[in-house]
Amino acid sequence: MAHDETRRNFLHRSGQAACAAAIVGTGAVLARRACSGDAWAIAPNRCVNIRLGVTGADKVCSSCAEQCVLALSAVRAVNQHDRCGRCCICPAYFDVRSQVGPDGLPTKKLCPRDAIIRTPIGEIDPYDPLNNFYEYTIDDEKCNGCGRCVMECKDPAGLGSIRLEVRYDLCLRCNQCSIAQACPEDAYVRVGPQPAPAEALEGGHA
């Protein structure tokens, strides 16, 4: 027992020493890493891009894209396919305010990074375009979590299948997350050592 206790104390002190060394020795970015390992998550009932009742391109908050210490933010859009309507004219894919082309579709895409892939499902009916359905997939090597598609996908134009999520495999778990500091809605929250399932955070679409 005494041996176990001594070993635990040693490991605890070693962990503290390692954290201190990282903070002192490796500069500003590493100094922001959390030694506790607590994860960050977006509360969908608070985030202005996700929660119901807020609409309009002028309301989009891009702080998740702009404030992360990583070159490409750890926040990305995710499409929950079982909720998606697979619409022909998806307001998250097309800029529905742009001019309509000869094929009856808007001529511009919404995503500034061309990070949404539109793939036809089944045979295309050229005579009834609105009767065709598409799968919309986020290319997470391009997406920076700007939130524009999320704002457009929600009610009343969409079904709210696209949301913003923190990628736990990318996030550095900074002690003082710069997104959390910048978030105007207090929607960027610590969720403890284990990533919380999305449903653990009160849902804006539920």
Ligand code: SF4
């Ligand atoms: S969050 Fe922004 S960058 Fe990512 S897919 Fe949506 S519009 Fe494109």
Ligand code: SF4
């Ligand atoms: S904790 Fe750090 S790496 Fe993770 S989202 Fe915040 S700023 Fe980005």
Ligand code: SF4
């Ligand atoms: S900074 Fe806050 S409100 Fe803005 S997109 Fe991120 S979580 Fe949502």
